[in-house]
Amino acid sequence: MKANPVRHYTLIIRSQVEYSITTQAMIQRYMMATPTNGQHRGFADIDDLLAAVRAELLEMQNQIIPPEQETRKL
Numbered sequence: 142m143k144a145n146p147v148r149h150y151t152l153i154i155r156s157q158v159e160y161s162i163t164t165q166a167m168i169q170r171y172m173m174a175t176p177t178n179g180q181h182r183g184f185a186d187i188d189d190l191l192a193a194v195r196a197e198l199l200e201m202q203n204q205i206i207p208p209e210q211e212t213r214k215l
Contacts, residue, residue, distance in 0.1 A: 150201045151176050
């Protein structure tokens, strides 16, 4: 019997709002942390954060199902 590969991957996403005295505006900042390797990355733009999350998830998927196997199924 074949076991299905299961991987657990944790990402912590934090959002904070700061007031900038210089620009007199609210600034939204984001942080993504990966507890397994201690990596922290900061983002000033939500689209950059979402692109990084997507890249992380695709990398994890490629570790479970290599890209060449995925294309052979189609």
